[in-house]
Amino acid sequence: MVRLVLGIETSCDETGAAVMDETGVILGESLHSQKEVHLKTGGIIPTIAQQLHRENIGRVVQEAMERSSISPSQLSAVATTVKPGLALCLGIGLDFSLSFVKKHQKPFIPIHHMEAHALTVRMLQPVVFPFLVLLVSGGHSLLALARGIDDFLLLGQTLDEAPGDAMDKVARRLSLIKHPKCSTISGGQAIELLAQDGDRLKFHFRPPMGAHYDCNFSFAGLRNQVKMTIQKKEAEEGVEPGTLLSCVNDIAAAMQHTVAFHIAKRTHRAILFCKAQGLLPSFNPTLVVSGGVASNQYIRKTLKIVTDATGLDLLCPPSKLCTDNGVMIAWNGVERLREGKGILSYTDVVHYEPKAPLGVDITAEVEAAAIKLPPLKLKIMD
Numbered sequence: 001m002v003r004l005v006l007g008i009e010t011s012c013d014e015t016g017a018a019v020m021d022e023t024g025v026i027l028g029e030s031l032h033s034q035k036e037v038h039l040k041t042g043g044i045i046p047t048i049a050q051q052l053h054r055e056n057i058g059r060v061v062q063e064a065m066e067r068s069s070i071s072p073s074q075l076s077a078v079a080t081t082v083k084p085g086l087a088l089c090l091g092i093g094l095d096f097s098l099s100f101v102k103k104h105q106k107p108f109i110p111i112h113h114m115e116a117h118a119l120t121v122r123m124l125q126p127v128v129f130p131f132l133v134l135l136v137s138g139g140h141s142l143l144a145l146a147r148g149i150d151d152f153l154l155l156g157q158t159l160d161e162a163p164g165d166a167m168d169k170v171a172r173r174l175s176l177i178k179h180p181k182c183s184t185i186s187g188g189q190a191i192e193l194l195a196q197d198g199d200r201l202k203f204h205f206r207p208p209m210g211a212h213y214d215c216n217f218s219f220a221g222l223r224n225q226v227k228m229t230i231q232k233k234e235a236e237e238g239v240e241p242g243t244l245l246s247c248v249n250d251i252a253a254a255m256q257h258t259v260a261f262h263i264a265k266r267t268h269r270a271i272l273f274c275k276a277q278g279l280l281p282s283f284n285p286t287l288v289v290s291g292g293v294a295s296n297q298y299i300r301k302t303l304k305i306v307t308d309a310t311g312l313d314l315l316c317p318p319s320k321l322c323t324d325n326g327v328m329i330a331w332n333g334v335e336r337l338r339e340g341k342g343i344l345s346y347t348d349v350v351h352y353e354p355k356a357p358l359g360v361d362i363t364a365e366v367e368a369a370a371i372k373l374p375p376l377k378l379k380i381m382d
């Protein structure tokens with residue numbers, strides 16, 4: 001009998017559920033995205049996100065179950081994101097799941113959202129441990145070495161905000177929602193779209209943390225630089241904040257380039273650190289890139305220059321699986337079920353954790369190694 005797992009995700013702004021068999025075949029899935037609502041309010045308001053999860057979770061889980069044509073009694077386990085994420089949102093998914101497993105007498109598998117992002121790629125192809133992971137989205141920015149399904153080394157993370165968040169804030173400052181091409185897409189997508197017709201050399205933004213030889217990220221300073229440039233341009237053009245500037249394409253191109261450059265430099269250093277420490281396999285060493293920002297083609301191309309220069313394979317799951325969804329949670333449940341790790345039959349002690357680091361934090365060791373990068377031209381031709 002093939003075992004089946006129901007996966008449930010509510011940690012941020014997507015209510016997702018999926019039923020998967022233990023070979024990784026998706027039998028049914030459903031996803032309710034809150035992104036359009038949050039786009040209108042100019043960012044995620046946790047109480048609104050919580051309310052939307054509450055309104056949708058029952059239907060989303062039911063849809064995933066119906067599409068898979070299985071009944072709850074056929075499930076081997078329920079896997080749900082319990083960390084990290086927005087407290088109010090995690091609470092909805094956890095409460096729902098705990099009453100579901102109680103009612104149907106099923107084991108429960110608590111899932112770490114970042115571990116799930118990191119392992120999603122293994123659902124699609126047999127990527128063996130250890131491999132390097134870069135997670136970049138609206139809420140995450142980190143580099144880690146995946147050594148096993150519950151064994152990670154954290155090499156670097158953001159000291160302030162995530163790249164998607166910085167691009168979303170700049171897009172809002174530029175009022176891109178008023179741009180005919182950008183009214184329904186995320187800030188990051190808008191920046192990528194506008195950058196295609198922009199000249200990045202028209203503006204220069206200082207890449208963050210150039211004098212820090214570690215793998216941490218910072219995007220708040222860059223976001224401020226861009227905002228100061230916008231303010232200056234508004235004054236020059238004599239327009240009020242909120243008016244679409246004539247140079248939005250160039251600003252988008254310059255910001256996108258600096259974000260890509262910063263991410264690429266930190267990733268390059270992480271690769272060299274892992275190689276120096278013998279942490280990567282000599283056969284087919286791999287960099288997996290995931291998260292909403294990973295769908296940015298300019299950033300991918302910049303990363304490809306780094307992986308080509310260092311001899312790594314670059315793997316990005318399709319966009320649909322890079323962003324939050326129930327499938328990646330079900331897959332993490334399957335991986336745990338197969339290895340018999342973290343499967344609970346007693347759930348009274350389960351709590352959600354809004355903050356939860358990914359694996360063992362070795363960022364200080366990476367910083368102490370102070371690896372200087374060899375020259376590498378990060379120039380995208382087209």
Ligand code: KG4
Nearest residue numbers: 137138139164165186188189292293296323
């Ligand atoms: O993974 P995701 O759906 O949600 C979380 O943040 O967890 O990622 C959404 C983020 C948003 O900040 C959005 O602006 C950014 O990813 N994003 C992009 C692109 N598509 C989405 N950033 C840059 N380029 C893109 N094409």
Ligand code: ZN
Nearest residue numbers: 117137323324
């Ligand atoms: Zn996520």
